[in-house]
Amino acid sequence: MKVSFIWFDLGYTLVYQEREAAYRRFLAEEGIDLGIERIRLAYHLADKLFMREYPGVLGREVQTFYPWYIGWLNHSLGLSFDLDKQCRFLRESQGKPERTWKAFPEAARILRELRNRSFGVGLISNWDSSARAVLESAGLLNLLDPIVVSSEVGVSKPDPEIFRIALERAGVRAEECLYVGDNYYDDVVGSRRAGMASCLINRYGTQGIEEIEGANVIASVGELPGRILPASAGYPSYRAKGRIVQ
Known part of the structure; x- marks a missing residue:
């Protein structure tokens, strides 16, 4: 990938x-x-x-x-x-x-690592009006851009429209993107409908998702670099409005 x-x-x-x-x-x-x-x-x-x-x-x-x-x-x-x-x-x-709400111990480190490797890093979330306050308190607000929240845009996952809004704001194509989330029905199904690749987080192996087949499952975002970065080596850096994101 x-x-x-x-x-x-x-x-x-x-x-x-x-x-x-x-x-x-x-x-x-x-x-x-x-x-x-x-x-x-x-x-x-x-x-x-x-x-x-x-x-x-x-x-x-x-x-x-x-x-x-x-x-x-x-x-x-x-x-x-x-x-x-x-x-x-x-x-x-x-x-x-x-x-x-607290950041998982590995979250900020992984976001910084991805940004340092010139990946674009953004958020698409079904959340109420507290989303940005939660991100700020967790120390993640400045590590994600753009931030697209259902309560702000009036549409929720799995509707492909919220993913399209995010793509437009970032200025990227769906085929350039990977979506990472813990909800198969909102995150994997929704992002696939929008044309993105996906990765499902489940911290208990297959427990709770026994009915799901064909999903790329990891235990936490800490596993992302080992799976994503090697496969993306040499891929063009994400560019937003003419600048390389560092």
């Missing part, structure tokens, strides 16, 4: 929340002890189920789906609680989005 521009999703591709710790604290207050890894896997499987069965929901304002999501998570763990009480506890524990 030869690419000159790499696009990224945001949530659970570049940034994450320590949501499992808040959930475990709630359980402790209810007198229940569950291991953190079991809770992490349950969240992962909940994410994948919502991505598959309810496309686009996880990119909306959180209050529109949160009790529904937490209710399913509880059910998957064999638990049941007063959802109003539980969701209030979890939301208050996590605080404002820009404070609770």
Whole structure:
């Protein structure tokens, strides 16, 4: 594969929340002890189920789906609680989005490495109005250009239109691009419809995506340079408005 521009999703591709710790604290207050890894896997499987069965929901304002999501998570763990009480506890524990989303340890390093190798690096994300604040707090805002967010452009993945908007802003062709995200139905399907190559992040091997075939799967963005840079050696540098991006 030869690419000159790499696009990224945001949530659970570049940034994450320590949501499992808040959930475990709630359980402790209810007198229940569950291991953190079991809770992490349950969240992962909940994410994948919502991505598959309810496309686009996880990119909306959180209050529109949160009790529904937490209710399913509880059910998957064999638990049941007063959802109003539980969701209030979890939301208050996590605080404002820009404070609770953190960059994965490898994210900034990989973005800088790609830019230093003259790849264009941008963002296409289904996200609410907090997206830029989240990026700034995570230290990633100045490493991505352009930044295309569904709540700002009025269209969401997997609609090819959001990818076309991004391509136009970057001044690149779809066949020059690779899209990297953790949601097969939004990220892989959407980017393919727009003519881009794609790479799917799944941190638990095939768990939660057993129904998917033919996707290029990696565990994290940290694996990208080993797969992408050698194959793109000697490929022309990405140029935006007549200048080479460094």
